[in-house]
Amino acid sequence: MTHALPTRKHTTLPPPLPPLPPPPADWSPESWASRLAAHQVVYTDRAAVERAVARLREFPPLVTSGEIERLRALIASAQRGERFLLQGGDCAERIADCRPEPIARKLKILLQMSLVLAHASGAPVVRVGRFAGQYAKPRSSPLEVRQHPGGGPPLTLPSYYGDLVNREEFTFEARRPDPMRMVEGYTHAAITLNFIRALIDAGFADLHHPENWDLSFLRQAGLPPSIADEYHAITEGMLSRLRDLESARDGRAEDLSSPEFFTSHEALNLLYESAQTRRVPRRDGFYNLTTHLPWLGDRTRALDGAHVEYLRGIANPVGVKIGPACDPEEAVALVERLNPSDAPGKIILITRLGAAAVERALPPLIEALRRAGRAESVLWVCDPMHGNTVSLNENGAIPGGGAGRKTRAFADIQRELETAWEVHRACGTRLGGVHLELTGDDVTECLGGASGVTPADLARRYESPCDPRLNYEQSLELALTLARRMQRDRAKSARPPSSRTPGAR
Ligand code: PEP
Ligand code: CO
Numbered sequence: 001m002t003h004a005l006p007t008r009k010h011t012t013l014p015p016p017l018p019p020l021p022p023p024p025a026d027w028s029p030e031s032w033a034s035r036l037a038a039h040q041v042v043y044t045d046r047a048a049v050e051r052a053v054a055r056l057r058e059f060p061p062l063v064t065s066g067e068i069e070r071l072r073a074l075i076a077s078a079q080r081g082e083r084f085l086l087q088g089g090d091c092a093e094r095i096a097d098c099r100p101e102p103i104a105r106k107l108k109i110l111l112q113m114s115l116v117l118a119h120a121s122g123a124p125v126v127r128v129g130r131f132a133g134q135y136a137k138p139r140s141s142p143l144e145v146r147q148h149p150g151g152g153p154p155l156t157l158p159s160y161y162g163d164l165v166n167r168e169e170f171t172f173e174a175r176r177p178d179p180m181r182m183v184e185g186y187t188h189a190a191i192t193l194n195f196i197r198a199l200i201d202a203g204f205a206d207l208h209h210p211e212n213w214d215l216s217f218l219r220q221a222g223l224p225p226s227i228a229d230e231y232h233a234i235t236e237g238m239l240s241r242l243r244d245l246e247s248a249r250d251g252r253a254e255d256l257s258s259p260e261f262f263t264s265h266e267a268l269n270l271l272y273e274s275a276q277t278r279r280v281p282r283r284d285g286f287y288n289l290t291t292h293l294p295w296l297g298d299r300t301r302a303l304d305g306a307h308v309e310y311l312r313g314i315a316n317p318v319g320v321k322i323g324p325a326c327d328p329e330e331a332v333a334l335v336e337r338l339n340p341s342d343a344p345g346k347i348i349l350i351t352r353l354g355a356a357a358v359e360r361a362l363p364p365l366i367e368a369l370r371r372a373g374r375a376e377s378v379l380w381v382c383d384p385m386h387g388n389t390v391s392l393n394e395n396g397a398i399p400g401g402g403a404g405r406k407t408r409a410f411a412d413i414q415r416e417l418e419t420a421w422e423v424h425r426a427c428g429t430r431l432g433g434v435h436l437e438l439t440g441d442d443v444t445e446c447l448g449g450a451s452g453v454t455p456a457d458l459a460r461r462y463e464s465p466c467d468p469r470l471n472y473e474q475s476l477e478l479a480l481t482l483a484r485r486m487q488r489d490r491a492k493s494a495r496p497p498s499s500r501t502p503g504a505r
Contacts, residue, residue, distance in 0.1 A: 014077040027313035029277040037306035039138040052179035056275035061289030065280045076345030085433030089130030091467035105440025113479035120483030128262045133189040135164035136268040224450045267294035285315035295319025328368030348379040354387025355412040366427045381433035384416035410448035438470040449474040
């Protein structure tokens, strides 16, 4: 028997949402094609594109509209402060990594982080993977230049746009965009999803089996003892709370241990996205059935561009990345364009402003949304990764892309996340989620953290073909950082007013 991704335990459904209004009359799954598309791939063989798209259209969908609606209801619940959203996975998922171990390790780290966050916040965590289709990447330059190893003239080739488009290898043949890779991407997304569904169905994510969760994996990972102890204490606390709740027959227990996972990816290659965008029986509207949660990248969010045009008509919840260059009024216009009826659960606003800018740039964004009456009806999510990328070369760390190895300092990631948490508190909004690039593997791509990855370590195990990811330990450490903030705030709000220090904030 097959199961939908959100499996078995549906006892604590948040109330179903009213259906979204129908898409605008001038919209269709292909109406984006008349708009300018940033980062759109230039294929040379039109007939091959048509063949690939025709094949994609025929495939069974990867996800169902029922699952998508459930995620929208969960996001609406997170917007009301009842849940927290954890979204994470590779920057660029690779077809070569469609193997059991990397997928299982990714699930495991997301599960462990969600356990930490659920315990600290006292609320269930909605888990969303950047997986099963995160195969397309925007690039800062359409071309990549490399020196010839033999010393000849430098070679210029198209950049690597992710496995959905071309291959990473630096040869002309590999870098040529190949439309059949969309079919390959789709089939590998299906294989990945099938494995995730099977693992979950087999009890992999069941909190009642702490052996799946804890000791052997932690010891293997060689976590610093302070982190292992803190995590272990949380696991114990969580399990005993789970037992209490269950013995009291409180429905929330079921929910806290629910093994649900949802999928997400950047909706970048619109040929791929629109090929599986359809009407479904017994529901209104068009659903993108390649993923539960597509998101709009910071580089493709032009209001009159193709990506916004495509996303404004679909019924899925949509993520919107907001970088430091985004004018607050532009962000408001985007939210209004993508969610004209202000429907709950529809928009997650993912700010990725950078540790240096977040304190200055986040308040005006919140204020602009508040003036438009939208500050409470989006889910505020912090992506502390993409505003903190530096290029490391012999001249040191240079902000942004450029020559040298891309990395991110754990301290910057941590600082942006903690600052975003505090800014939201101060502005009267709530940080409702976190969006991370991470892996369950022991890579050395981001610097620092308790395990102390140094610049010299970067060469040791740098595997990302695109942006640097948090490794297993760094991911867990970041979850613990956030958990401390959550716990501190809960303790503060639980204290009776008389016991609070006069004048203390
Ligand atoms: C990403 O999420 O990998 C990405 C490219 O992010 P952004 O659009 O925020 O730059
Ligand atoms: Co990235």
